[in-house]
Amino acid sequence: MNAAEKENLNEIDTAIVKVGKKEYEKFKKIPTELFKEINISSSKAQAAWEEAKTQNDFNVFKPHLEKVVELTKKMADYLGYEENRYDALLDLYEPGLKTSELKKVIEPLREFLVDYLAKLEKGEKPDNSIMKRYFPIEKQKELSLRALKLMKYDFDAGRMDVAMHPFTTTIGVHDVRITTRYNEKDLNDSLYSTIHEGGHALYEQGIPEEFSGLPIGDGASMAIHESQSRFWENIIGRSLEFWNYFYKDLVDIFPEFRENTPEEIFRAVNFVERSFIRTEADEVTYNLHIMLRFEIEEALINDRIKVEDLPEIWNKKMKEYLGIVPEKDSEGVLQDVHWAHGSFGYFPSYMLGNLYSAQFYKKMKEDMPMLDKEISEGNFESALNWLRENIHSKGKIYEPGELVKMVTGEPLNPKYFMEYIENKFNKVYKL
Ligand code: CO
Numbered sequence: 001m002n003a004a005e006k007e008n009l010n011e012i013d014t015a016i017v018k019v020g021k022k023e024y025e026k027f028k029k030i031p032t033e034l035f036k037e038i039n040i041s042s043s044k045a046q047a048a049w050e051e052a053k054t055q056n057d058f059n060v061f062k063p064h065l066e067k068v069v070e071l072t073k074k075m076a077d078y079l080g081y082e083e084n085r086y087d088a089l090l091d092l093y094e095p096g097l098k099t100s101e102l103k104k105v106i107e108p109l110r111e112f113l114v115d116y117l118a119k120l121e122k123g124e125k126p127d128n129s130i131m132k133r134y135f136p137i138e139k140q141k142e143l144s145l146r147a148l149k150l151m152k153y154d155f156d157a158g159r160m161d162v163a164m165h166p167f168t169t170t171i172g173v174h175d176v177r178i179t180t181r182y183n184e185k186d187l188n189d190s191l192y193s194t195i196h197e198g199g200h201a202l203y204e205q206g207i208p209e210e211f212s213g214l215p216i217g218d219g220a221s222m223a224i225h226e227s228q229s230r231f232w233e234n235i236i237g238r239s240l241e242f243w244n245y246f247y248k249d250l251v252d253i254f255p256e257f258r259e260n261t262p263e264e265i266f267r268a269v270n271f272v273e274r275s276f277i278r279t280e281a282d283e284v285t286y287n288l289h290i291m292l293r294f295e296i297e298e299a300l301i302n303d304r305i306k307v308e309d310l311p312e313i314w315n316k317k318m319k320e321y322l323g324i325v326p327e328k329d330s331e332g333v334l335q336d337v338h339w340a341h342g343s344f345g346y347f348p349s350y351m352l353g354n355l356y357s358a359q360f361y362k363k364m365k366e367d368m369p370m371l372d373k374e375i376s377e378g379n380f381e382s383a384l385n386w387l388r389e390n391i392h393s394k395g396k397i398y399e400p401g402e403l404v405k406m407v408t409g410e411p412l413n414p415k416y417f418m419e420y421i422e423n424k425f426n427k428v429y430k431l
Contacts, residue, residue: 012216015397022386038075041067042342049340054330056330058311062341065305068342069300076301086298089345094223094352096399099298101412102184102348105355107289109414113288114321116421117274120284123429126267126375130260137182137190138297139253144180145250150230152384153178153198154205166193168200176204187254191235199232200225202384206392221392221400222346226353227360228387234283234354235361235420236383240266240377240427270428274322276331283354284421288321290351293336294315295346356404358417360391365406 008076041406045064052061072089079088084099091097148160154176163179170176179196183189195234203219211217219225234240243262245251251257272282278289296313299305314333316323326332338346364386365371374382392406398406405411423429 013332015216016214023215024153026079026092027300029080030075031078031281034071034074034078038071038342041071042340045340045342046337049334049337053330053334056328056334058329058334061334062307065275065310065339068339069307069344072342072344073301074391075301084298084302086301089301089395090348091345093346093349094400095221096325096401097348097352102294105412105414106294106351108323109287109355109418110291111430112418113284113421116273116425117284117288118427119324119431120272121428123426126428127264128268128271128273130257131187131268132185133187133256134189135254137184137368140182140187140190143249143253144188144190146253147191147195147237147246148178148198150246150378151195151198151202151236151380153201157205158201160194166197168197168204170204176201192237192269193413196229196233199229202232202387203392206388207395208393211395218396220394220396220398220403222349223352223356224391224400224403226349227356228391230353231357231360231387235357235374236380237378238266238269238283239372239375240426242266243269244376245378264381267428270425272425272429274324275317276324277324277335284425285322287351287354287417292317292321292349293338293347297339297347303342352400352412355412355414355417356400359404359413360419361388361420362416 041064045061045068048064049061052058053301073085076085076088079091081087081091086099090099090102145160148155157174158176158178161179162181164181166179166181168176168178178194178201180190180194180197203225206316207217207219219228240263243266247257247262247265248274260268270282274285275281277295278286281289292314295317296305296310300307300310310328311333318332319325338344364383367386368374368382371383374380391403394403401411
């Protein structure tokens with residue numbers, strides 16, 4: 001062992017102690033009674049939420065959500081914070097990130113996205129109906145498996161199954177399983193769920209085996225995890241370069257696509273739409289859905305608004321950011337389960353994942369000028385190796401903010417995402 005290796009080992013040891021201690025002390029602060037109360041209230045709230053959503057009646061959910069919010073505020077107070085009560089919750093998902101920093105990222109991004117969305121309307125709309133024909137499930141499965149193979153997902157250390165809401169489960173570094181879902185009338189659904197979960201799985205499969213079972217044997221944060229899935233799903237999987245290569249697999253399985261060019265497919269899978277449902281949103285509108293939720297929950301946790309006002313505030317923000325207002329709360333404030341779970345502070349992870357992935361991609365391209373060419377040749381190895389070396393191999397040694405700075409040379413900066421969006425969607429909408 002040389003000096004550098006020794007130093008590296010010391011760094012890892014220090015991280016194990018630091019991460020382990022932080023986690024232990026965090027939860028030690030919360031009284032067992034409160035934990036119990038949160039668990040009971042949130043399971044009741046989830047049942048009420050389901051009923052409220054089915055009946056399209058926010059009032060069914062309201063008293064339960066009030067209870068969950070009250071307990072969450074208590075928990076945040078036990079966890080402690082310096083500037084903002086929401087910091088205590090944010091830290092559970094994105095360690096080290098402050099609400100004030102998040103707001104600074106969101107402001108320019110929101111302005112950009114609202115303007116850009118309007119600009120896209122002057123462009124040429126892609127024909128996305130080509131992805132919404134009838135596609136037999138067996139054939140969709142074949143296409144998804146080919147995409148996973150291309151990504152170098154390790155099938156000897158995993159498998160793919162079906163689930164309503166796809167997810168990734170890690171049983172160990174040698175067994176990382178993913179699930180996908182199928183919609184006979186939409187090819188995007190299974191293909192992109194698979195690639196997304198494949199991205200999560202590659203991260204898990206790339207965390208060093210010697211970290212397993214230790215506090216550092218995990219992804220750096222929810223958002224860094226999401227940056228990996230979004231990188232593969234959107235930056236790679238929805239790129240023209242990807243379709244220039246994958247087109248041959250597509251027409252091999254679905255010959256009807258011979259009538260379309262790779263470019264038409266690239267444009268179809270990047271169709272942008274002002275829509276009500278977050279989980280169905282495209283890359284341009286997605287972060288607006290998240291900002292709206294973040295602003296609501298941060299105000300709620302800091303007592304600036306009340307639960308009873310949520311439907312109205314929700315609709316007002318939808319109008320402001322996306323220009324549309326849902327007719328039913330089931331398509332608005334009641335659409336997500338997160339608040340019933342008591343998962344306040346979770347939503348920003350999705351947005352941060354998008355932003356981190358664009359910042360990583362920018363650096364990756366600087367390090368590897370041939371990257372786009374390699375992708376268009378179906379060679380994803382250097383992209384994966386870059387992620388392995390810079391992100392996966394680090395496990396949870398560093399807080400996400402430290403990791404991003406270490407990998408890209410600067411803290412989280414939304415400008416890379418904005419550049420990425422503009423560059424890509426100007427092509428999609430021929431602007
Ligand atoms: Co994900």
